[in-house]
Amino acid sequence: MATAAPVELGERESYLNAGHGFKSWLLTRDHKRISMLYLLSVTFFFFIGGIFALLIRLELLTPAGDLVQSDTYNKLFTMHGQVMVFFFLIPAVPAVLGNFLIPIMIGAKDLAFPRINLLSWYFYIGGGLLMVYTILVGGVDTGWTFYTPLSTEFANTHVITAILGIFLAGFSSILTGLNFIVTIHRMRAPGMTWNRLPLFVWSHYATSIIQVLGTPVVAITLVLVALERLFHLGIFNPQLGGDPLLFQHLFWFYSHPAVYIMILPGMGIVSEIVCCFSRKRIFGYQAMAMAVLGIAVLGFLVWAHHMFVAGISVYSALVFSLLSYFVAVPSAVKVFNWTATMYKGSISFQTPMLYAFGFIGLFTIGGLTGLFLACLGVDVHVTDTYFVIAHFHYVMVGGMVVAYLGGMHFWWPKISGRMYPEFWGKLAALIVFIGFNLTFFPQFILGYMGMPRRYHAYPAEFQILNVLSTAGATVLAVGYLLPMIYFVWSMRYGPIAPANPWNAAGLEWQIPSPPPTENFEEEPVVTWEAYNYEDLGAVPEKQEVSVGH
Amino acid sequence: MTEPAIPQVATTQDDSPHEHISGIGSSVAIWIALLICTGLTAGVAFIDLGPFNTIVALGIATFKAILVVLFFMHVKYTHEKLTGLVIASAIFFLFILLTLSMADYGTRLWR
Amino acid sequence: MATNQAAVVGTHADQHDPALLHHFATKEQQKNSASLGMWLFLGQEVMFFGGMFCAYLVYRYKYFGDFGSASQTLNIWYGAINTGVLLCSSLTVVLAVRAAQLNKRKALTVWLLLTIVLGLAFLGIKGIEYAEKFQDHHIPGPTFAYHGTVPSHPNQQVDPHHAEIYFSLYFAMTGMHALHMIIGVGLFGTLAFWAWRGKYSANYYTPIENAGLYWHFVDIVWIYLFPLLYLIDRHR
Numbered sequence: 001m002a003t004a005a006p007v008e009l010g011e012r013e014s015y016l017n018a019g020h021g022f023k024s025w026l027l028t029r030d031h032k033r034i035s036m037l038y039l040l041s042v043t044f045f046f047f048i049g050g051i052f053a054l055l056i057r058l059e060l061l062t063p064a065g066d067l068v069q070s071d072t073y074n075k076l077f078t079m080h081g082q083v084m085v086f087f088f089l090i091p092a093v094p095a096v097l098g099n100f101l102i103p104i105m106i107g108a109k110d111l112a113f114p115r116i117n118l119l120s121w122y123f124y125i126g127g128g129l130l131m132v133y134t135i136l137v138g139g140v141d142t143g144w145t146f147y148t149p150l151s152t153e154f155a156n157t158h159v160i161t162a163i164l165g166i167f168l169a170g171f172s173s174i175l176t177g178l179n180f181i182v183t184i185h186r187m188r189a190p191g192m193t194w195n196r197l198p199l200f201v202w203s204h205y206a207t208s209i210i211q212v213l214g215t216p217v218v219a220i221t222l223v224l225v226a227l228e229r230l231f232h233l234g235i236f237n238p239q240l241g242g243d244p245l246l247f248q249h250l251f252w253f254y255s256h257p258a259v260y261i262m263i264l265p266g267m268g269i270v271s272e273i274v275c276c277f278s279r280k281r282i283f284g285y286q287a288m289a290m291a292v293l294g295i296a297v298l299g300f301l302v303w304a305h306h307m308f309v310a311g312i313s314v315y316s317a318l319v320f321s322l323l324s325y326f327v328a329v330p331s332a333v334k335v336f337n338w339t340a341t342m343y344k345g346s347i348s349f350q351t352p353m354l355y356a357f358g359f360i361g362l363f364t365i366g367g368l369t370g371l372f373l374a375c376l377g378v379d380v381h382v383t384d385t386y387f388v389i390a391h392f393h394y395v396m397v398g399g400m401v402v403a404y405l406g407g408m409h410f411w412w413p414k415i416s417g418r419m420y421p422e423f424w425g426k427l428a429a430l431i432v433f434i435g436f437n438l439t440f441f442p443q444f445i446l447g448y449m450g451m452p453r454r455y456h457a458y459p460a461e462f463q464i465l466n467v468l469s470t471a472g473a474t475v476l477a478v479g480y481l482l483p484m485i486y487f488v489w490s491m492r493y494g495p496i497a498p499a500n501p502w503n504a505a506g507l508e509w510q511i512p513s514p515p516p517t518e519n520f521e522e523e524p525v526v527t528w529e530a531y532n533y534e535d536l537g538a539v540p541e542k543q544e545v546s547v548g549h
Numbered sequence: 550m551t552e553p554a555i556p557q558v559a560t561t562q563d564d565s566p567h568e569h570i571s572g573i574g575s576s577v578a579i580w581i582a583l584l585i586c587t588g589l590t591a592g593v594a595f596i597d598l599g600p601f602n603t604i605v606a607l608g609i610a611t612f613k614a615i616l617v618v619l620f621f622m623h624v625k626y627t628h629e630k631l632t633g634l635v636i637a638s639a640i641f642f643l644f645i646l647l648t649l650s651m652a653d654y655g656t657r658l659w660r
Numbered sequence: 661m662a663t664n665q666a667a668v669v670g671t672h673a674d675q676h677d678p679a680l681l682h683h684f685a686t687k688e689q690q691k692n693s694a695s696l697g698m699w700l701f702l703g704q705e706v707m708f709f710g711g712m713f714c715a716y717l718v719y720r721y722k723y724f725g726d727f728g729s730a731s732q733t734l735n736i737w738y739g740a741i742n743t744g745v746l747l748c749s750s751l752t753v754v755l756a757v758r759a760a761q762l763n764k765r766k767a768l769t770v771w772l773l774l775t776i777v778l779g780l781a782f783l784g785i786k787g788i789e790y791a792e793k794f795q796d797h798h799i800p801g802p803t804f805a806y807h808g809t810v811p812s813h814p815n816q817q818v819d820p821h822h823a824e825i826y827f828s829l830y831f832a833m834t835g836m837h838a839l840h841m842i843i844g845v846g847l848f849g850t851l852a853f854w855a856w857r858g859k860y861s862a863n864y865y866t867p868i869e870n871a872g873l874y875w876h877f878v879d880i881v882w883i884y885l886f887p888l889l890y891l892i893d894r895h896r
Contacts, residue, residue, distance in 0.1 A: 110683040112693045178700045185631065186693040187683075211644050212700055216708035224715070224832060231801040233828040234821055235715060241821035245717055249650045249792070250711050300642055304653065316653040570761045571754050585885075587743045591736060594891035602895070606887035612777040614880045621754050622876050629692070632699050639703035643710040647717055654718055 014417065014514040029114035030517055035099035036106070036415075037121050041128060042096060043484070045087035048135070052080035054477065057439075057470040062381060065457035074141035074457035075157065080501050082162060083135075083145025086169045087128055089396055093265035094176055094211075095124070098204045100415060102180060103196050104508040104515065107189025107524040112182040120175040127168030127477050134161045143454065145255070148236035148247040152228040159229060163222045170215045177211030180204050189507075191526030198506055198530055199288050203268025206292040208298065210257045210264075218254035221247065224238035245311055252303035260299040262396060263363070264292055267334055268401030270356050273410050274338050276504040277353035278345025279538065281531035284337045289335075298327040308379045317376060324374035331367055335360060350502075351425030355406025358433050362398025365393055369444065384454075387447025393440045402432065405483060413497030417514040418490040419543045424482060432479035438472025495544035502543065503536050569626035579620045586613050679864040689859050691866050698870040702877045705840075709881055713835065716829050716888065719822070725810035726822035728893030732811065733798065734830075735789060739890040746879045747779035753872045760865035766859055769870070772852040775875070779845040786838055793827070800828045811896035830889055837885060840878045847871050 015032040018024075055076050068076065080481040099117065103110050111117050134140060140162045142151040151159050184197075184205050224235055225247070234240025236247040275282050282288055304312055306318040338360055347353070369391040372378050373537055380386065414422050442465040447453075451462045458466070500509040507524060508515075528535070590609040598605060619625040624632055677687060684690040720727050756771035797805040804825040810816040851871055854860065860868055 108683070112683075113697060114683065116697075174704050178697055178704070181700055182693050182697045185696060209638070212704050213707050214637060216704045217646065217711045220708050220836075222834075224712070227828075227832060231828075233800045234825050235719075235828055241723070241825055243718070243722075245653070246650075246715060250714060253646055253650075253711075300645055301649065304649070308800055312653045313656040313659065315656040315659060316649070319649075319652060335623065432731035549787060558882045568761065571758045573755070573758070576751060576754045577759070579748060583747045583750075584744060587740060587747065589888055590891065591740045592893040594887070595734075597895040602891075602893070606891055610884050611888050617750060617876050617880055617883070620751050622794075622873055629695070631696060635696070635699045635703050639706040643706055643713075646707075646710055646714050650714055650718060651721065654721060 007022075007319045007389055012512065012519045013027065013516055014512065015517045015528075016417070018517045027118070029110070029118060031099050031103050031111050031114065031117055032415075032515065034121055034518075035096050035116050036537065038091065038095040038099065038124070041121075041125060042088050042092045045083050045128060045131075046092075046480075049080055049084035049088055050477065050480065052076050053500065054473060056080060057473040060458070060466045061470050063458050063460045063463050063466075068456065069545045071141060074143070074454070077454055078143050079135055082140070082166065083131060085144055085258070085262075087124075088168050089262045089400060090173055090309030091124060091169070091176070093269065093400070093404055093407065094119070094180070094204060094207060094261075095172075095405075097200075097269065097411060098180065098207075098265060099176075101411065102183060102201055102204060103158070103187065104511065104519050105506060106184065106187060106192050107200050107526065108183065108187035109518050109520070111179050112187055113179050117173050117179055120172045120179070123168045123172035123175065126360035127165040127172065128201060130161050130168065134165060145251060146222070146225060146247075147251075148228070148242075149238065152225055152236050155233075159450050160199075160226050162228050167219055167222055170219050172273060173211045174215045177208035177215075180208040181212065184208075189524050189526055190286075191524075193526075195285070196526055196528075196530050198268075198269035199271035199282060199285070199292075201263075202289045202316060203264045203292050206296040207261050207264045209293075209296050210218055211263050214254045214257040214261075214300065217250060218258075221250040221254075224250075237491030243447075247306065248307050249304065250351075252306045253300075256303040256306065257296075257299045259392070259395070260295055262400045262434055264295060266359065266400045266407075267292065269403045269407035270338060271419070272504075272506070273352045273356040273406055274341050275533060276410070276502050277348050277350060277356070277537070277539065278342045279533045280341055280345040281529070281533055282337065283340035283343075284333075285530065287333055288337055291333045294329065294330035298323070298330070302327050302374075305374055308376060308400075309383050319375050321374055325371065325529050328367060328371055328374075328500075331363075335364055335367075346538065350539065351420070351422060351429055352406045352410035352502075354429040354433075355402050355409065358402045358429065359399055359406065362394055362402060362436070366394030366396075366399055369394065382447050384452055385447035386443040386451045389453050390440045390443035390447060393443070398440070402436075405429070406434065408483070408487070410502070411508070412487065412490070413501045413543060414508055414513045414515070416487075416491055416494075417497055417512075418494035419497045419501065420483070420486055420490045420494060422543070424486045428479050428482035428486075431475060431482065435472050435474070435479050439469050439476055440472070442468045442472075443464070478515055494539055497543060498545050500541050502539055505531050505533055505536060514535050569623055571620075571623070575620070581615055583613050585615060671839070679874070687864075694866050694870060698873050702873060705877060709836065709852075711835070712829065712833050712887075718828065720888075720892070721826050723819070723822040723825070724892075725782075725813060725816065726818045727826050728811045728896070729808040729818045730756065730806070730823045730826040730830075731890060731892040732894065733796065733808075734890050735792070736890050736894070738785050738789050739886050742782050743882060743886045745778050745782045745785070746882050749752060749775050749782070749878045750876055752778060753875050757865065757869055757872050760860045760868045761862050763862050765855065765860075769852055769856045772848050772855055772868075776845050776848050776852065779841055783838060783841060783845075786834065790831075793831075798823075798827050800824050800831065811893045830848075833885060833889070837878065837881055840881070844871070844875050844878055847874070 015030055025037065028034060055068070056073075057072060059065070059076070065073065077194060099111070140155070140157045140159055142155050142157070142159060146159070146163075184201060228235055228237070234242040236242045236244055238244060259397055271282055271288060302320055302324040304316060305324045308317050308321075369387070373382065373388060373391060409425055411421060412418070446462055446465050449462065451458050497513045499512050501513070502509070507526075510524070511519060586609050590606055593605055593609075595600065618636065624636070680687050681690060682694070714777055748800070752771045752775040756775065759767035759771055792798055797803055804820070804824050804827070806818060806820040808818045808823070810818055848871060851867060
């Protein structure tokens with residue numbers, strides 16, 4: 001498993017310089033190029049969603065609703081949610097890291113359906129353009145959840161264009177999931193059995209199941225909302241015999257599993273990073289693989305925990321509450337196993353590992369507070385308060401975004417052929433951690449004290465916590481900007497990365513950084529187990545090529 | 550990649566698992582069964598079976614769907630177990646959607 | 661796994677087969693991948709239609725009498741004939757796949773064209789039904805008007821709001837089904853053209869097979885729609 005002798009970046013052909021010009025990128029079928037197209041687009045939408053977040057936090061600096069009118073504030077939190085959920089959180093890890101790495105990790109030349117992969121990106125862009133158009137013409141104010149009959153009957157904002165944008169993004173997600181499932185079943189290299197797959201691949205397999213089977217339900221539901229809005233049907237309108245809760249059932253049937261679409265890929269990233277920087281194979285490989293499948297399946301059974309106070313029957317609420325407790329079990333198994341992997345490992349604290357640590361702690365807090373919410377008695381008090389907001393930001397930002405950043409740092413050398421600056425990486429990770437907790441921990445207290453969500457004005461006694469939260473958001477923004485800057489900087493000035501800067505296990509580390517278009521010169525034949533760290537040495541001191549610029 | 554010594558002629562079956570070719574007779578037989586079931590379900594709708602009308606109608610529909618899946622879609626003849634798993638998963642999750650939603654509607658009026 | 665072994669020992673004939681895409685090692689791998697992809701797509705279609713079936717289930721449960729009344733305004737003959745038409749088109753699809761497998765180019769083209777004709781016949785009958793609904797003022801929206809009594813309860817007037825929900829779901833479900841039929845007809849049109857040009861043979865007929873799977877699925881959706889929409893409480 002000796003790595004190839006390092007060569008000057010400019011001389012070697014890689015996927016980055018194989019073909020120049022817009023057409024070679026916009027009509028590419030190379031999964032690595034498509035992943036880079038996604039990287040640019042999801043970063044753009046993260047930025048847009050982040051701007052909405054900053055505007056929200058600016059408004060909430062003072063108790064009075066003085067920055068924007070309430071109608072405008074409704075648009076701010078709606079657009080923040082829709083852009084972040086549908087155009088960043090759902091696609092980011094699968095479409096950027098999954099697309100790039102899955103074929104390589106299984107020893108294949110590309111995904112099963114490269115043209116459908118490109119089509120997925122175009123659907124995403126189409127949906128994104130519709131969302132940008134919606135924002136430019138005035139936005140939507142229904143909340144990202146589109147509850148009826150507000151969205152179908154009373155909202156005078158651009159609901160239908162937003163729906164169309166989300167529908168297209170959803171179809172992109174379905175096709176990506178379909179592509180991954182077929183790839184993982186059919187394209188594995190000889191010897192790459194299911195039990196030798198990296199957990200990153202297992203996680204994306206489980207995620208893809210949710211994408212394929214869950215997304216269509218929200219797609220048809222949003223279609224029904226659009227039809228109801230256009231033709232004044234009564235399917236969700238209580239004045240016409242419809243039930244608003246039917247919308248909520250159909251919406252949350254997808255939107256709860258959707259949160260597992262967001263987190264499972266991040267868990268896959270964490271498994272890879274923890275093993276590498278503990279120099280140990282994962283503790284309980286089978287349990288970890290079964291856990292992601294368990295989360296995917298159980299995640300479909302709990303949706304009405306978003307509806308406990310909406311008017312569902314108490315008996316069904318009891319059932320959903322119990323099921324919600326069950327879904328926490330496989331997640332907990334994963335946290336325990338990551339911890340056990342680190343136990344007696346040889347731990348080093350490079351940037352990816354800092355993010356992994358952050359993930360494990362913050363995801364645990366987020367997950368546990370989810371259990372608070374699953375308890376009916378507690379939920380009655382804290383639902384629709386900032387407690388819920390803090391809970392889901394802990395899992396989505398403290399969990400998924402942190403994992404995404406960790407993964408971007410871990411695989412950046414592979415993707416770009418360059419190293420990011422380690423000092424700035426560590427500093428940014430620390431800033432993100434501090435900023436995140438300062439932003440969202442006060443929100444648990446605010447919610448517990450009774451501050452409702454989606455309000456732009458609040459009682460004066462909540463101000464100090466809101467000020468802390470806004471201060472945290474500013475720090476967090478700095479933490480996000482730093483990697484954007486130094487990743488770009490590294491493409492020109494960063495040290496050239498070797499094929500395996502971390503001395504990590506996995507097929508992706510055995511090909512050059514950045515990889516050639518066809519990934520492998522010869523199809524690999526796998527004869528070793530995953531995470532064979534006992535055969536590998538330590539993490540190298542320096543992650544750069546000794547000869548070079 | 551070594552050059553082949555002799556160019557091979559493309560044959561009907563060059564890989565080991567044989568693709569099932571539907572016979573005309575069996576296809577027509579299934580088709581007739583489906584038409585009969587259609588007539589049956591329409592006819593039975595005019596007979597009062599109380600709550601069983603719905604069950605019989607859905608039962609016949611399911612029987613027809615099974616015939617189409619097994620014979621017309623060749624699932625009976627495939628060696629691929631994954632196909633069955635995909636079908637079962639979709640049906641299972643649809644079943645979850647329908648039953649757990651009805652668990653709410655069915656119990657709303659309970660005291 | 662058999663597929664992995666096949667990946668190593670790809671036949672020489674495969675490598676020069678123009679139908680083999682470069683990222684696949686063998687034709688078998690390519691065919692199995694396309695097949696799995698199609699089945700997964702059908703799986704998501706089950707969930708797509710399933711959302712509407714859920715809405716239908718909920719309201720039929722809540723408003724059974726009103727739904728029964730509304731259902732009886734549909735023409736059972738059109739529904740039954742359309743079911744028959746679709747079943748015939750499934751047969752023609754099966755025979756088309758068989759023709760491709762037996763290298764019968766002309767037969768393949770004919771069966772595909774027959775499928776298209778039957779599909780258009782279905783859509784035509786559907787169009788007639790929709791026109792009738794328009795005349796009856798049963799199209800949901802500003803022109804909707806419904807007067808009727810619950811079957812077997814001549815004193816019980818149907819709530820027109822509930823009837824409108826029935827028709828909303830009727831048009832949503834049959835409309836979405838019809839949209840899928842139109843896509844299917846377009847798909848078969850393209851395939852018929854290429855079949856006539858000789859693109860498909862026993863060596864390569866995957867698109868025919870997969871389009872066939874799609875068409876059978878659309879047929880199955882209708883197999884459920886017919887009893888659910890047309891046959892409620894008909895005996896009253």
